[in-house]
Amino acid sequence: MTTPNSLSYHVTQALRASIIGDVFVPGEHGYDHARQAWNLFADQQPAAVVFAESAADVARAVKFAAAQGMRIAPQGTGHGSPSLEPLEDAILLKTARMRRVEIDPATRTARAEAGAQWQDVTVPAGEHGLAALAGTSPDVGVTGYTLGGGLGWLARRYGLAANSVTAAEIVTPDGHLVRADTDHEPDLFWAVRGGGGSVGVVTALEMTLYPVRQLYAGALFFPIQRSAQVLHAWQAWTGTIADEVTSLGRILRLPSLPEVPEPLRGRAFALVEAAYLGAADTGAALIQPLRQLGPELDTFATIPATALAQLHMDPAQPVPFQGDGALLADAPAAAIDALVALTGPDADTSLASIEIRHLGGALARPARDAGAQPQIDAKYVMFTGGFTPTPEAGDTVRAQAQAVKDALAAWHAPYDYYNFAETPADADAVLAPASYRRLQKIKATYDPGQAIISAHPVWPTTR
Numbered sequence: 001m002t003t004p005n006s007l008s009y010h011v012t013q014a015l016r017a018s019i020i021g022d023v024f025v026p027g028e029h030g031y032d033h034a035r036q037a038w039n040l041f042a043d044q045q046p047a048a049v050v051f052a053e054s055a056a057d058v059a060r061a062v063k064f065a066a067a068q069g070m071r072i073a074p075q076g077t078g079h080g081s082p083s084l085e086p087l088e089d090a091i092l093l094k095t096a097r098m099r100r101v102e103i104d105p106a107t108r109t110a111r112a113e114a115g116a117q118w119q120d121v122t123v124p125a126g127e128h129g130l131a132a133l134a135g136t137s138p139d140v141g142v143t144g145y146t147l148g149g150g151l152g153w154l155a156r157r158y159g160l161a162a163n164s165v166t167a168a169e170i171v172t173p174d175g176h177l178v179r180a181d182t183d184h185e186p187d188l189f190w191a192v193r194g195g196g197g198s199v200g201v202v203t204a205l206e207m208t209l210y211p212v213r214q215l216y217a218g219a220l221f222f223p224i225q226r227s228a229q230v231l232h233a234w235q236a237w238t239g240t241i242a243d244e245v246t247s248l249g250r251i252l253r254l255p256s257l258p259e260v261p262e263p264l265r266g267r268a269f270a271l272v273e274a275a276y277l278g279a280a281d282t283g284a285a286l287i288q289p290l291r292q293l294g295p296e297l298d299t300f301a302t303i304p305a306t307a308l309a310q311l312h313m314d315p316a317q318p319v320p321f322q323g324d325g326a327l328l329a330d331a332p333a334a335a336i337d338a339l340v341a342l343t344g345p346d347a348d349t350s351l352a353s354i355e356i357r358h359l360g361g362a363l364a365r366p367a368r369d370a371g372a373q374p375q376i377d378a379k380y381v382m383f384t385g386g387f388t389p390t391p392e393a394g395d396t397v398r399a400q401a402q403a404v405k406d407a408l409a410a411w412h413a414p415y416d417y418y419n420f421a422e423t424p425a426d427a428d429a430v431l432a433p434a435s436y437r438r439l440q441k442i443k444a445t446y447d448p449g450q451a452i453i454s455a456h457p458v459w460p461t462t463r
């Protein structure tokens, strides 16, 4: 383990005096708790952890870091912590205390402070019959998720969350708070909508909400022994459905934990999960080809949009986890076979979940006035991972996730999906080349000294 570079007593006191929030440094009570990420596998060892209370606090912390020649890593929840570079000389700037959310039903918009989790937005929006483009997990951060694209249950109808952002409030690396929207700071506005958080510290996002009160959604659970049959049928079915359906095929090994419902606890399944923006009778007709395979458990029903947060059964608490993903130009029968061979009923694997999400629809069409991810040039995206309570388990899961990626290499798109790439990689591995080049120039303008540490780094260039 590396030891973080401690700040001197005087520098620490000066940092404390300059902000309203809390500061934790190595060796002090509270530091170990403060440096923890949602992903408990991440062993973050920053020189200091700052909990900002407000945008003004963020600005003060960024100015302080600049004056000290220190780098700064913004973090909301730490769901994305696995892809971060080491933080030994940096300030970890946590926005977790900035969770204020305002919903404006008249304009169908939300404003979420940088530390807001998706449940902070979806629940109050739902009270007005509105839905945000949230992901599958209620406690993922709005900011990190949206900055990296944002692929949720309404994605094939409404696209990536990033392209529904209408404004961003950002502290630039020199410590100024600016508003970026179509009329101000167009480069910053473009960069944060899908290009990650490399150009500044976002303090709030404004976004469009959609009039979605309820959906027909659920999951079909089949015994894992039927993985090949179910995933082949699901993949063929995805070629027939409208943009109103967003779905995924999955192999899931559930842990033997009390929080897992009794009939599912400790068991392994092949699943189809889907959400349909429409009425129950049409939805039932749409999923009939899969339902007629005879699932062991069928949870499809009309549900409020807020209940989408439970559909994917993501862990409700912080966990140690390793995973990785790959964008797939296509996933024909041979790809499904490769996946089932490595993760299906006969596989000896520590991978708890492997999913293939269906893309296309609105995701495939360039969004109007889009940001750094105007569309996704791939039909599917794969994500797999497992629980890693020990470093050895981490090695095993990482190797097995890599083996899945390798087995799917023939169908790999030229770059990956930003939010699902958890192996540290520069942003050119997760963005289209033209987007990466524009991002490099914006980085050179706003952060030539690379003060901001982001999940997928961008190397500044003026060329």
Ligand SMILES: Cc1cc2nc3c(=O)[nH]c(=O)nc-3n(C[C@H](O)[C@H](O)[C@H](O)COP(=O)(O)OP(=O)(O)OC[C@H]3O[C@@H](n4cnc5c(N)ncnc54)[C@H](O)[C@@H]3O)c2cc1C
Pocket: 074, 075, 076, 077, 078, 079, 080, 081, 084, 095, 114, 134, 135, 136, 137, 139, 140, 141, 142, 143, 144, 145, 146, 147, 148, 149, 150, 151, 152, 196, 197, 198, 200, 201, 202, 203, 314, 315, 419, 420, 453, 454, 455, 456
């Ligand atoms: C259980 C689980 C479920 C998920 N489901 C989905 C899903 O359905 N769809 C999907 O697209 N992704 C999903 N993801 C991936 C998730 O979107 C990324 O991990 C994302 O980075 C998480 O954002 P965060 O703010 O919670 O995490 P953080 O680790 O706090 O942030 C991730 C990165 O975002 C940037 N960032 C965060 N806050 C700021 C800020 N204020 N200013 C500038 N940059 C900032 C930083 O570069 C940071 O390293 C999931 C991940 C997990 C673990």
